[in-house]
Amino acid sequence: MSRATSIPVLDLTRYDEALKGDIARAVGDVFASGRFVLGPAVESFEHDLAAFLGCRHVVGVSSGTDALLVALMALGVGPGDEVVTSPFTFFASGGVVARLGARPVFVDIEPAGFQLDPARLADALSERTRAIVPVHLYGQGADMGAILAVAQARGIPVLEDACQAIGATVDGRAAGAIGDLGAFSFYPTKNLGAAGDAGAVATNDDALAALLRDLRVHGAAQTYVHERVGGNFRLDAIQAAVLRAKLPRLPGWNERRRSIAALYRERLAGLERAGRLVLPAELPGRRHVYHQFVVRLRTGGRDRVRRRMAERGVATSVFYPIPLHLQACFRELGGRPGDFPEAERAAGEVLALPIFPELRDDEAARVAEALRESLEGS
Ligand SMILES: Cc1ncc(COP(=O)(O)O)c(C=O)c1O
Known part of the structure; x- marks a missing residue:
């Protein structure tokens, strides 16, 4: 291909x-x-x-x-x-x-x-x-x-x-x-x-x-x-x-980030309905400027999904894989796995998709398609 x-x-x-x-x-x-x-x-x-x-x-x-x-x-x-x-x-x-x-x-x-x-x-x-x-x-x-x-x-x-x-x-x-x-x-x-x-x-x-x-x-x-x-x-x-x-130019750039987010939302809604991922929530009273567009993968296998997306030419990131209480430099604070379960669960599930004002709609559509294909059978 x-x-x-x-x-x-x-x-x-x-x-x-x-x-x-x-x-x-x-x-x-x-x-x-x-x-x-x-x-x-x-x-x-x-x-x-x-x-x-x-x-x-x-x-x-x-x-x-x-x-x-x-x-x-x-x-x-x-x-x-x-x-x-x-x-x-x-x-x-x-x-x-x-x-x-x-x-x-x-x-x-x-x-x-x-x-x-x-x-x-x-x-x-x-x-x-x-x-x-x-x-x-x-x-x-x-x-x-x-x-x-x-x-x-x-x-x-x-x-x-x-x-x-x-x-x-x-x-x-x-x-x-x-x-x-x-x-x-x-x-x-x-x-x-x-x-x-x-x-x-x-x-x-x-x-x-x-x-x-x-x-x-x-x-x-x-x-x-x-x-x-x-x-x-x-x-x-x-x-x-x-x-x-x-x-x-910042207001225009933030607006563009929001339209890319809307496009992702529309293209990925089916995967959310199928329980494969969770789209980022827009919380009441908050205007999100999508520094990152971060989904949660519900199926596990994040590394595999990232690899499959990379094979399809789409880069992804993980912000952040290790919560602060489990960082080695904070060992003496006594943090243990299980202390902050929501942070730990998020660290294992989050996946950031490409988002920046110059990203074109056709590229965002390709990102969504690559995520759909990469989740299939995962
Ligand atoms: C949440 C948060 N806090 C602090 C910083 C630190 O900013 P800087 O990289 O400019 O030192 C960053 C940036 O990377 C950040 O994302």
Whole structure:
């Protein structure tokens, strides 16, 4: 059988010419300014992103990981503290907690949307809990209303990990701008991607914003005067310029991701009815921006399905195969298989299909067909 060109999970080389021109001009302006770290290009991007999110402050930083780290530093998290998050996420959501000498405490996910389950949250809190970090996984918001209700009753700040969810909304509000702080990643594969590493923290709190700005430059409110120990979490001007050129296109790109998701949904509905897979749920009040389109395979044999899809020229991914409580580096936390059954079940069942704005409808149709064929007889 002759194979058409293969379909990757993501193709960052499919750029339109107009955008290429806008980026070249924006980068040229940075060179002309001679300001390569922070400076006016970063300030302009921070301003535009704050307007997009509808929040008071955006502080550009060096990556999504550093956005989480510096946000926890601003909340004063340190040794002896606990930070509550999901066990089913990218490593950084829990890794930053350990880096500060604090203890990550996990709360299982709700199975429909893969998000931290607010019903289990209160039981995970203690007098040492210094922050709650819900993760808006795959581009869909966590249940912020319920999470904030628990957090506010206990006076615990909420840091949203919105690294996968720029442009998503929860009850009409921008994910990442609802809690006390929100962390964003602009890693090139994200819905809004830089040309390298970049991130940002959003907040409506003036004092936290000022603290974040200090911590981003080694805790120096004035050059060479250090009130506290921070780090080098600065955002490069070139990354900010690229991001600012791309930001006006983000709503259109997210819309396109949603139409690809609708196409997948239509083509895969029969498999769901037959009990072979579960399509991603769109939870009430949430606008999903499909950073990933993730199905659950009900039949087992995920490796075999992936192999058969690869033979048909379709790449797939698994986000994430090992929950955080079972990672070797967290062994001393005492996590055991069975501790968080929903996260563990999801880790064994999830399969991410190709999704990016430039993916064509005929390619998405081929992906759905390849999944159908690969599930047959599995
Ligand atoms: C949920 C989540 N948190 C944090 C991060 C960290 O972002 P970065 O890769 O920009 O450090 C990512 C990105 O990979 C992510 O998906």
